[in-house]
Amino acid sequence: MAVAHVNMSPTAAFAVATSSFSCSSCYVCRNWKGDLRRGEGQRHSVVLGLGEGSGIGISICAGVSRVFGKRSCFNVRRWVLNATDTRRLLDNAPPRTTTASTTVNIPLTCYQLLGVHDRAEKDEIVKSVMHWKSAELEEGYTMDAVVSRQELLMDVRDKLLFEPEYAGNVREKIPPKSSLQIPWAWLPGALCLLQEVGEEKLVLNIGQAALQNPDAKPYIHDLLLCMALAECAIAKSSFEKNKVSIGFEALARAQCLLRSKTSLGKLALLSQIEESLEELAPACTMELLGMPHSPENAERRLGAIAALHELLRQGLDVESSCRVQDWPCxxxxxxxxxxxxxxxxxxxxxxxxxxxxxxxxxxxxxxxxxxxxxxxxxxxxxxxxxxxxxxxxxxxxxxxxxxxxxxxxxxxxxxxxxxxxxxxxxxxxxxxxxxxxxxxxx
Structure with missing residues (x-):
């Protein structure tokens, strides 16, 4: 399966989110950089570089709770039993292996994967690993992603406890190793952990670079889900800061990510995002129209005007419904x-x-x-x-x-x-x- 890569501008985000919520393109992270390097012999690894970060402002309550509400109560064991079987979802996917013949380098430390400080003591590292092992996961991950996440946690724990190269030394001012070489099969687990510890930008940059590589084909379902959840987290943070338009655009990108893979389109998360986008469209439109008239805001303004036109079309259509409560105002x-x-x-x-x-x-x-x-x-x-x-x-x-x-x-x-x-x-x-x-x- 090929994943399309088209620059998703703010105008496109509005077109996607307000035109009956239809999407024909998936997410593209701005300013990403991918560096593919091959070593000698049969072993080869892929280095996923990180691009420069890009800036991704009414209080919003309605709609957002559907996407960011309290997680449903269930234990990990029951969830694992209901996990999606990737082998039934991917067409013509090559058999998965966890051998080291094909690996991927990700530019981060073991500490970052656990969400702890690089000065953390060994007991804190063990507690963190145990916490993430028993943590509830979001709905939609495949069984392979669940297993790879557990295996990666054990591997990271062993590296920090027994391999000084990865742990570093504070007293001798030796920094921890800033890159990890893992099997491709572990990459979904790594992005899942990074999303859980709040490293949304790392998830998006690494995920976007990985999608450019053919080796990522068997793991596209989980990679896209990780990236979509990262966008939802960015949206939640933006709404908490009353930055409605930024949160709206992040939700629109999450929508595109989920729609780019058939198996992800069945998740309840997608319908929750779409309903939230519909409710947030008026507030986001108003915010963007109030921005200063400047070249850097020109594209967003065009998107806001297109969104306003669509809202009016829905409002004037006798058979359509619209979320605007007080039209004259x-x-x-x-x-x-x-x-x-x-x-x-x-x-x-x-x-x-x-x-x-x-x-x-x-x-x-x-x-x-x-x-x-x-x-x-x-x-x-x-x-x-x-x-x-x-x-x-x-x-x-x-x-x-x-x-x-x-x-x-x-x-x-x-x-x-x-x-x-x-x-x-x-x-x-x-x-x-x-x-x-x-x-x-x-």
């Missing part, structure tokens, strides 16, 4: 954060205004719930402003249509706005507006 705040051109391009305002005139239609009634008079008036002014500044008579004509429809459907007094549109179109003359003629607007 939400849309009013969103429009206040848009430029005139962004507002004009957001919706076919003139068509919506024409449909609004038929007060008895279901479409018109549903539209009034989503778009109130004030939002339509703001859109009307945006058409006038952009049409005047860019000398586009078509926009002024649309503004006139919106104005006429609002007067008919809302009984609003918009005679001045209508007259102004007529003047700009040259259909009426007002002496007190004659100063506009010096610009030769149209």
């Amino acid at each position: 939400f849309l009013s705040q969103a429009l206040n954060r848009l430029m005139a051109k962004e507002m004009v391009d957001l919706l076919p305002w003139d068509d919506l205004a024409l449909a609004r005139k038929n007060k008895k239609s279901l479409e018109s009634q549903n539209q009034r719930i989503v778009i109130d008079f004030n939002c339509f008036f703001v859109a009307l002014m945006a058409h006038v402003a952009l049409g005047f500044s860019s000398k586009q008579t078509e926009l002024i004509k649309k503004a006139k249509i919106i104005c006429e429809c609002l007067m008919a459907s809302e009984n609003a007094d918009l005679k001045f706005e209508e007259a102004f549109c007529l003047f700009l179109l040259g259909q009426v003359y007002f002496p007190f507006l004659s100063f506009f003629s010096i610009y030769n607007v149209f």
